[in-house]
Amino acid sequence: MHIAVIGTGYVGLVSGTCFSEFGHEVICIDTDKEKIKSLNNGKVPIFEPGLQAMIEKNAKAGHLKFGTDLKEAVANADAVFIAVGTPSRRGDGRADLTYVYAAAKEIAAALNGYTVIVTKSTVPVGTGREVGRIVQEANPSAEFDVVSNPEFLREGAAIEDFMRPDRVVVGTTEKRAQDVMSAIYRPLSLSRTPLVFTSIESSELTKYAGNAFLATKITFINEIADLCEKVGANVHDVARGIGLDGRIGSKFLHAGPGFGGSCFPKDTRALFETSSDVGAPLKIVEAVININETRKRQMAARITEACGGSVAGKIIAVLGLTFKPNTDDMRESPSLDILPALITAGATVRAYDPEGMDEARPLLDGVEFCQNSYGTLENADALVIITEWNEFRALDLTRVKSLMKTPVMVDLRNIYDPADMTDKGFAYTSIGRPI
Incomplete structure (x- = not known):
């Protein structure tokens, strides 16, 4: 053909x-x-x-x-x-x-x-x-x-x-x-x-409905993570417990800083507008959009709290800028909300991403871009993991701790074990999991 x-x-x-x-x-x-x-x-x-x-x-x-x-x-x-x-x-x-x-x-x-x-x-x-x-x-x-x-x-x-x-x-x-x-x-x-x-109409709607459903799963587990933090539950255990139900499935049940990328944000917005135009507004999708936008902004507050209530004058090291690993796509990434908020609050922000640096530079004014993971950490007051690239999953934690001014880690992707991090002397914060 x-x-x-x-x-x-x-x-x-x-x-x-x-x-x-x-x-x-x-x-x-x-x-x-x-x-x-x-x-x-x-x-x-x-x-x-x-x-x-x-x-x-x-x-x-x-x-x-x-x-x-x-x-x-x-x-x-x-x-x-x-x-x-x-x-x-x-x-x-x-x-x-x-x-x-x-x-x-x-x-x-x-x-x-x-x-x-x-x-x-x-x-x-x-x-x-x-x-x-x-x-x-x-x-x-x-x-x-x-x-x-x-x-x-x-x-x-x-x-x-x-x-x-x-x-x-x-x-x-x-x-x-x-x-x-x-x-x-x-x-x-x-x-x-x-x-x-x-039909053409069914095919067009299938795409939007699929993305909206996946965005809803992400938003649901993020809200469950918030509840877990209040009641002492572990969101990983909850996600596994419900994900093993064949009617639910385990994919897209990973708590984090909110969804981004080229599809979910724009597709949920477009679907809601279409539904409103024809008099059948999708209230669930509207809630997903609003919750996700709020969540990305809330992550800066979570980092500030981990730093003792203020980031003014502090050096924040950030690993991961793209909306997900294995891409250089910065579109609607949580980092675009988090890093500017930290800078506005008086922080010095250093950042590294394996593939997204060129895309990130014109989007993130005031950020110091580094050449590797460890280069971001020198004399840092806190380390924040935003994107779960594989190379961030096996950091030499002894080296990490020695490079930092204070061993504070905010892991927004839950890639490390809370108990292990505490044993290694880190003040560790993650999403929806007890220390």
């Missing part, structure tokens, strides 16, 4: 690369000429484990190309995937569909024979129908179908998620389009991956 992917952001680049790994002929299109030039020179603009090697392999084999000529790419394609950004619109939280609709207009002018137009971007219910209307209006003689095919990729594990998914959701009731999409995903049939066909 010949596939064109419009947009080389996270979703477009990962999807296009994985389609080429399936053996399809793929060209990824972007208006950013410098980005395309970099990709053609082997420079990948995002950090995602395994992506660089897969791009190099398939580009060398001729299965994967990068360009700026949308017209030529679309004219030769059996399917065109729209994978442009849908950020939260300023002021109201709704998904900004400007780039999606602009892509639809350009695609319409370039269609040559029957083509399946696929919305891979996360879009609200009704977007696919509107894309179809735009294409039909711009090119009345065009022969096409519009399909919804949401992505379910976890940053840091996107290649695995794409190549071995739990399911593939395809929104179309048109037989011809179903055949094309079945052919595109045929390599997954060997692993018996369910290919779920729905």
Whole structure:
């Protein structure tokens, strides 16, 4: 199959690369000429484990190309995937569909024979129908179908998620389009991956509902963690106790500083706005949004408390800046709320992240960025762990203690054992666990 992917952001680049790994002929299109030039020179603009090697392999084999000529790419394609950004619109939280609709207009002018137009971007219910209307209006003689095919990729594990998914959701009731999409995903049939066909509307809503549910699980266990601290329970034990129930499951039951990233914050906001627009407001989702925003701000207060009630004049060492490990993505990371609050309160903040430093620098004014974990700790009054990168899980605690002015650790990801930390002489604070 010949596939064109419009947009080389996270979703477009990962999807296009994985389609080429399936053996399809793929060209990824972007208006950013410098980005395309970099990709053609082997420079990948995002950090995602395994992506660089897969791009190099398939580009060398001729299965994967990068360009700026949308017209030529679309004219030769059996399917065109729209994978442009849908950020939260300023002021109201709704998904900004400007780039999606602009892509639809350009695609319409370039269609040559029957083509399946696929919305891979996360879009609200009704977007696919509107894309179809735009294409039909711009090119009345065009022969096409519009399909919804949401992505379910976890940053840091996107290649695995794409190549071995739990399911593939395809929104179309048109037989011809179903055949094309079945052919595109045929390599997954060997692993018996369910290919779920729905209406366009059901497919669009499935993506939002899935992310909202996972965000709700995170928010629920964070609130349970707060309760655990008040009553002397251990949130790890509670999470395990409920997670072993097959109806609940253990994933996304890890207490922490709140969720961030490119999906959960914007998708929960967009879903709530959609539900409000149609007169069926999702009160649970609204609560999740509000609780999560409050929680991220509360983490600075937790750190201040661990420092004796004030951070003024103190050096705070921070390990981890990205919203999760194995990515360089800083979007909506808890660190963007925590670090500025500490600086405003008079602290000197030093920070280190294995992959997120370049992304973090323009977002965090006043932060001193260090070259490694231990370099952040010299003469520090407190150590704060915000992101659970593997290299932070096995720190030489004797060395850590010797470098710090005072052995205070605030572990917002619960990667160390409270009793062990106390035995080693640390004033240790974590989330939802007794000392």
